[in-house]
Amino acid sequence: MTRKKRRLYFVLAGMCVLGIAAALVLTSFEDSLVFFRSPSDLVEKPIEPGRNFRLGGLVEEGSVEKNGVITRFSVTDLNEAVPVTFEGLLPDLFREGQGVVTEGYFNKDGVFVATNVLAKHDENYMPPEVADALKKAGQWKPEDGG
Amino acid sequence: MVAEIGQFVLILALITAIFQGVFPLFGAARSSQPMMRFANNAAFVQFLAITGAFICLTIGYVTSDFSILNVTNNSHSLKPMLYKISGVWGNHEGSLLLWSWILALFGLAVAVFGRNLPDSLKARVLAVQGMIGVGFLMFILFTSNPFERIDPAPLDGSGLNPLLQDPGLAFHPPFLYLGYVGLSVTFSFAIAALIEGRVDPAWARWVRPWTLAAWGFLTIGIALGSWWAYYELGWGGWWFWDPVENAAFMPWLAATALLHSAIVVEKRDALKNWTILLAIVAFSLSLLGTFLVRSGVLNSVHAFASDPARGVFILIFLIFVIGGSLLLYGIRAPMMKGGGLFAPISREGALVLNNLLLSTATATILLGTLYPIFLDAFTGAKVSVGPPYFEATFLPLAIPLVIAMAVGPFLAWKRGDLAGVISRLTFALLLSFLLVGFIWWQQTATPVMSLVGLGLFAWLLVGSLLEWSERVKLFRGPLLSSWRRTKQLPRSAHGMTVAHIGVALVILGITASETWQTEHLGVMRPGETVSVGGYDFRFDGAETVAGPNYEAVRGTFLASTNGGKGVYLFPEQRQYSTPPMETTEAAIRPMLSADLYTVIGETDGTGGYAVRIYHKPFISWIWIGSFVMFLGGALSLSDRRLRLGAPRRARRQKAATPDLSGAKG
Numbered sequence: 020m021t022r023k024k025r026r027l028y029f030v031l032a033g034m035c036v037l038g039i040a041a042a043l044v045l046t047s048f049e050d051s052l053v054f055f056r057s058p059s060d061l062v063e064k065p066i067e068p069g070r071n072f073r074l075g076g077l078v079e080e081g082s083v084e085k086n087g088v089i090t091r092f093s094v095t096d097l098n099e100a101v102p103v104t105f106e107g108l109l110p111d112l113f114r115e116g117q118g119v120v121t122e123g124y125f126n127k128d129g130v131f132v133a134t135n136v137l138a139k140h141d142e143n144y145m146p147p148e149v150a151d152a153l154k155k156a157g158q159w160k161p162e163d164g165g
Numbered sequence: 166m167v168a169e170i171g172q173f174v175l176i177l178a179l180i181t182a183i184f185q186g187v188f189p190l191f192g193a194a195r196s197s198q199p200m201m202r203f204a205n206n207a208a209f210v211q212f213l214a215i216t217g218a219f220i221c222l223t224i225g226y227v228t229s230d231f232s233i234l235n236v237t238n239n240s241h242s243l244k245p246m247l248y249k250i251s252g253v254w255g256n257h258e259g260s261l262l263l264w265s266w267i268l269a270l271f272g273l274a275v276a277v278f279g280r281n282l283p284d285s286l287k288a289r290v291l292a293v294q295g296m297i298g299v300g301f302l303m304f305i306l307f308t309s310n311p312f313e314r315i316d317p318a319p320l321d322g323s324g325l326n327p328l329l330q331d332p333g334l335a336f337h338p339p340f341l342y343l344g345y346v347g348l349s350v351t352f353s354f355a356i357a358a359l360i361e362g363r364v365d366p367a368w369a370r371w372v373r374p375w376t377l378a379a380w381g382f383l384t385i386g387i388a389l390g391s392w393w394a395y396y397e398l399g400w401g402g403w404w405f406w407d408p409v410e411n412a413a414f415m416p417w418l419a420a421t422a423l424l425h426s427a428i429v430v431e432k433r434d435a436l437k438n439w440t441i442l443l444a445i446v447a448f449s450l451s452l453l454g455t456f457l458v459r460s461g462v463l464n465s466v467h468a469f470a471s472d473p474a475r476g477v478f479i480l481i482f483l484i485f486v487i488g489g490s491l492l493l494y495g496i497r498a499p500m501m502k503g504g505g506l507f508a509p510i511s512r513e514g515a516l517v518l519n520n521l522l523l524s525t526a527t528a529t530i531l532l533g534t535l536y537p538i539f540l541d542a543f544t545g546a547k548v549s550v551g552p553p554y555f556e557a558t559f560l561p562l563a564i565p566l567v568i569a570m571a572v573g574p575f576l577a578w579k580r581g582d583l584a585g586v587i588s589r590l591t592f593a594l595l596l597s598f599l600l601v602g603f604i605w606w607q608q609t610a611t612p613v614m615s616l617v618g619l620g621l622f623a624w625l626l627v628g629s630l631l632e633w634s635e636r637v638k639l640f641r642g643p644l645l646s647s648w649r650r651t652k653q654l655p656r657s658a659h660g661m662t663v664a665h666i667g668v669a670l671v672i673l674g675i676t677a678s679e680t681w682q683t684e685h686l687g688v689m690r691p692g693e694t695v696s697v698g699g700y701d702f703r704f705d706g707a708e709t710v711a712g713p714n715y716e717a718v719r720g721t722f723l724a725s726t727n728g729g730k731g732v733y734l735f736p737e738q739r740q741y742s743t744p745p746m747e748t749t750e751a752a753i754r755p756m757l758s759a760d761l762y763t764v765i766g767e768t769d770g771t772g773g774y775a776v777r778i779y780h781k782p783f784i785s786w787i788w789i790g791s792f793v794m795f796l797g798g799a800l801s802l803s804d805r806r807l808r809l810g811a812p813r814r815a816r817r818q819k820a821a822t823p824d825l826s827g828a829k830g
Contacts, residue, residue, distance in 0.1 A: 052548050054546070109766070
């Protein structure tokens with residue numbers, strides 16, 4: 020075993036592992052990229068039912084309706100609104116008028132089924148995606164964010 | 166007054182750090198003893214000064230001195246004392262002060278414990294430590310001053326985020342930082358070696374204890390963080406592949422790789438360049454983690470501040486450190502010639518495979534973590550890369566890694582005999598197939614990944630035990646001679662076995678809890694009973710209770726198996742007043758066989774409460790296993806060879822300092 024040969028083995032092994040890793044990355048990347056959409060984005064570019072994405076905005080005032088552990092509410096950017104349903108315990112800071120990011124998919128009836136409502140950790144905190152979405156919708160009030 | 170003293174000693178520390186970063190380098194280049202010795206004193210002064218600053222800030226917190234802006238923003242007079250103290254590092258400025266303090270602590274440790282290091286190497290290591298210190302102290306003083314005053318002082322502070330008011334989290338940052346910053350020492354050793362242009366087995370022996378210590382602390386820090394997420398967030402999960410978690414996991418993976426490649430340098434004088442590169446990469450990932458977490462690029466509980474000036478400073482610092490060290494590497498690395506040759510099937514080969522897999526895993530995680538940030542920066546598109554990506558890329562790399570983990574320690578150095586090793590592992594193979602077969606027979610619907618996970622657990626556990634028993638010749642002769650061999654076996658060998666068993670236990674905890682977890686989600690009324698995972702949970706109602714700085718709705722559950730006495734569980738929904746915020750406090754009954762986990766949610770207004778109950782088999786083993794891994798690291802660290810440094814130095818030292826060689830660890 021010469022030094023050159025050993026180096027060749029290393030390079031080959033390294034290429035193999037990297038190749039496998041690259042294949043893994045490429046096959047899983049497409050499916051696991053989760054896009055962020057605001058309600059207005061969805062009017063412009065609708066997303067087919069079943070595709071996973073993140074929906075963010077404000078919880079519309081007066082829209083929250085609870086039935087046991089199932090909650091229905093609307094996510095709005097103050098121009099458009101999307102109906103959402105969620106089964107589970109809501110995060111502590113879920114409130115009407117507050118920013119929220121939900122992950123899930125549209126069912127056939129055009130209702131967004133949230134599999135996850137992302138918790139915020141702070142009362143004054145506005146998720147940056149939501150802040151951007153509100154800015155785009157022309158509804159941003161700086162005092163909302165912290 | 167306290168704040169001014171703190172500010173003053175912090176400036177003093179910066180000046181000391183600047184000198185520490187410059188003079189010893191000149192000293193080492195000109196072989197000037199006094200200038201090299203200066204590094205020791207500077208490290209000592211720097212440590213004293215930052216300790217002073219830290220004490221000043223702590224006094225500010227303990228006495229609730231609200232004329233200090235940092236205290237006002239993050240503390241409150243009614244807060245319990247533990248959280249007043251942990252509040253010191255529960256914010257951006259204070260946590261950076263902790264970072265610098267630990268950096269200075271490690272600098273001092275090198276100065277004190279590095280007595281048998283060659284003078285020039287030690288001076289250079291301390292100089293690099295000093296330079297890193299300059300960067301962080303400048304960052305604190307110019308962008309994140311913890312001692313800034315506020316005038317007029319408010320009557321009370323705005324409090325600490327209640328999620329952070331938790332014993333687990335009080336200790337999570339210090340341990341994580343001990344790990345992050347511990348890697349700065351290996352980095353400094355790598356840079357010093359590049360400046361000297363020489364890496365030898367002795368160097369690896371000096372570096373290994375620091376890597377071990379950093380790795381051990383990182384392990385504990387990450388375990389504490391995930392434990393906190395598990396019981397404090399109330400979602401029942403413990404790992405979310407969140408960028409913040411990845412930021413700590415990547416340095417851990419790199420440190421694990423470094424730990425193993427340093428063995429090859431030490432024993433076989435090979436893989437030198439690679440080890441140096443890993444040391445640079447590991448610390449760079451620590452810095453990157455700090456940057457990601459602290460700059461506000463990521464939104465999470467960790468992002469205290471999103472001041473752009475800070476982000477720009479860290480980014481420049483990052484470019485300077487990573488770019489500078491890689492440039493030096495590029496210039497110097499080709500000068501270093503590799504030593505021992507070895508066949509692909511050998512202990513070295515197995516360690517190379519370990520390094521390949523670990524660093525590839527790190528790279529895929531890095532890609533998934535940074536991709537959304539880059540996409541946002543360049544196209545403005547908001548995406549997130551979720552757990553499916555990380556699971557799909559990490560697990561296929563982790564499986565061969567674990568398979569090789571049991572095989573590697575059996576292989577001989579230079580040229581191993583794979584067929585012989587596999588025949589010695591027959592028992593482990595048999596047992597893992599038996600376990601998998603039994604579980605599949607019990608429940609044919611068990612997912613394939615669960616079977617793989619459990620098989621790997623048995624394979625690694627039994628394989629590690631077999632390797633250990635072979636070393637001590639267990640049952641191959643009188644037990645007494647095995648005992649003698651156990652005592653003679655270097656502690657680092659025991660440490661490896663223990664740490665590998667820890668990994669096996671973590672695999673058991675993850676797989677079992679993912680596979681057999683059961684849950685109940687629904688509205689329960691007082692007196693109702695549901696059955697989850699073989700336990701009957703009776704809901705006895707909820708009441709309002711008052712805590713020191715919160716009010717809570719506390720539910721009462723009685724969990725029992727048929728006939729058993731049962732245990733009470735009291736989950737809470739807390740309403741804090743400063744800052745106004747609600748938190749969910751899950752009530753958990755941890756047991757070795759399973760955790761009972763209850764969460765209480767909102768009332769439906771007619772006496773019913775939304776509740777979530779989990780039965781999570783074996784989940785505690787994730788943290789038990791992590792602790793066992795840490796113990797393995799600690800055991801290796803106590804190895805005499807590491808404490809004494811290289812043998813040729815030790816022989817000379819022995820006469821001078823007999824107490825050192827006789828010390829127990």
